[in-house]
Amino acid sequence: MADLLGSAGEMSELALAQDILDHYASLDDAGKLDFLGHLAHDMNIDPEAVRSALEAYEQAPSKRSYRAFMQAAEPPRQELIRRLNRVPGATGALVGMRADLLRLSGDDPELAALDLDFRHLFASWFNRGFLVLRPISWESPAHILEKITAYEAVHAIQSWDDLRRRLRPRDRRCFAFFHPAMPDEPLIFVEVALTKGIPGSVQALLTENRTTLAPETCDTAVFYSISNCQAGLASVSFGNSLIKQVAADLSAELPGLTRFVTLSPIPLLTTWAKAEGIAMPDDPEARRALAAHYLLHAKERGNAPFDPVARFHLGNGALVHAVHADADASPNGQAQSGGVMVNYLYDLAQVAAHHEDFQTKQKITASSEVTSLAKAGAQAVTAER
Template sequence: MKKFSQWVSSIAEAGREFLPLRNRQDKKQTLSALCHQLCTSKGEAMGTAIAHEVVQAYQALTDQEQLDFFNLLYKEFSPEPKDILACAEAFKQNTNMETYRALYHAVEAPRQRLFSRINMAPNGTEALISMRTQLLTLLDQQPHLAGIDYDLKHLMISWFNRGFLTLEQINWRTPAQILEKLIEYEAVHEMTGWDDLRRRLAEDRRCFAFFHPALDDEPLIFVEVALVKGMAGNVQALLAEPDSVETSDTNGNDKNNDFDTAIFYSISNCQEGLKGISFGNFLIKQVVLELRSEFPQLKQFATLSPIPGFRKWLKKELENADSALFSEEDRQNLQLLDASSWVEDTAQCELLQPLLTRLCAHYLFNAKRGQKPLDPVARFHLGNGARIARLNWLGDTSPNGVKQSAGLLVNYAYDLKSVEENHEAFVNAGQIDISPEFQKLLK
């Protein structure tokens, strides 16, 4: 990976020799002028050098100056509506290659060329990801910038095509700077340090990550896997240290191979600037192939997943006085959730379990955003062809688990014989595959 960035850096350094002397001496040269020069530059070396200047100038901006820069992209690097209309009319009158090409270039925003040229700089890809990270924080208050995000995302989908990604297993031989980033980026079950990481890289665990050649030692997404016997239902038990350090049973058989199930218990995206660009579906499928090759005895592949939208949905439903999901007694019992201590009270847990389990099953299967499930994790796994296998009561009793899903976790099962069929049924008709066990909860 480093060879790629070193090669780009050498081109940029060579290109600096071709920059006009005034460019190298004028410290007040505006970022706007640099961007326009970059769009018109034709030489690779000089273009790479100017791209490097643009990246450095952008990285020196304050938050307000970054907003000014995005407004510059909107005002000076957007497509021209009158040109689009004129080219569309010409194409309508004469549909040949010439009018098609003219319409294509009229519709394409000039900033797409700018972004492509910035990507030539050393660390240009990283700078553009950082640029989009900042842009995403502005869209709620600056909706007119949405077109810039659209263009950046469009390019990044091409740049981060599966064909450019490499899958690597993470273990103790992985460089320390990458291991540190795994601790930092873990988004599902927080790691407090190297001891937590050591458990997650143990003999009965696997961790895999996708990398891109333009990003030195920067994982894009990683998945953590536990090798267990049967379906796992509690993440605290899954992450706990083994009760014994013995690695063989009384007959001398290796306990490390006494498993039949791979549990995907954490999938973390590492780059906020790549939000909306899906890697996880490729990651899971390739990791399944890797695991089957290493461990032929594996019979089940499933997740132990959070349900991040459940409590938020439940709160909204409770605010609806006409909701048919609750009796008055249900509403009173659900007030116990206001105090986080309920999870430690056996009597309250027994009271809430059937009610919350029923409501959570309803949420996962029936609560929609358009035609797709409201819950983002459900959308992801069901869209990949998984089925809803099982709900796990008190599967995550951490403060975050109780806060977002009342401690419930769900297993999404990947049956390799039916994932493609499930995927097609979900995408084309919104159908959700569920197990008989889960079906009973819906009744």
């Protein structure tokens, strides 16, 4: 690896980089952990060099002293990763390397610091300006459809017939972000149902026995499944841009669409209730009220919503619009939330304001119905305690 950093010739550099990537791919988990440990421990910054360079810059600010500080403050492993990425096809391999790092790192603080270097580089390489939005249809290449099936993380796709029901009808859409360096690997995708009115059950959207609607007669676009595809791109956010781009494109195509909502799971509701010593109610209305209270008032450190899906959509500028009991009959839906689901509404005229309120004031915007429901849930929680 030191040879790669010291290489001056392009051809020798590419050959060395390819050798390193090939060697890494051949390693078992123990070998990969040793490799990553070398990057973390032996290719880190030199704190004394950083202090000296900063002191020199403070005493005599100049282009030269600032460059010296920048070079000292950047660990050599960042430049190594950049040079590895010059090999054709290396971007996907490096995303896989970070997935290994996340899987194997445990609580090693130096490996955690190495992960920050990967995240820093990936934030630039996977900038929205480089991403390509592509529609996924039943006519898309089979290898892409196979990956959509495999990566679906919200509502499992059970068969080719199930996939066809989600992609082929005129009132169903799917869109994915791709990167030019990984053209056959979706990064994130969203499945969309065009409906009349806002649905309160995922079964109604996915059932075999439904009538296909003419898209021009629909008034609502429902984002009912959003799946991140690459474990190595965790914490590199695409979802915000994806939803807004899809909403803008659908608005341009179908002017009759007046509402953009999700039908989202509440993945940690039962986990939170159990930790709080609260029993999940048998009564559907009581479950709705408990879920509303949870979405608006259950917090983690830093006063952020406890629920990860809520953090995502509220951070994007959506509001909590409606809560539905018996909305997901699947075993996963029952285990996560007793079957309760939620609509987050993207009011395109208010998204920026809601995003600002959430980011600066931790304000959760909700409909009056959900706010009232949450009050009933709070009373029930207080009574149970």
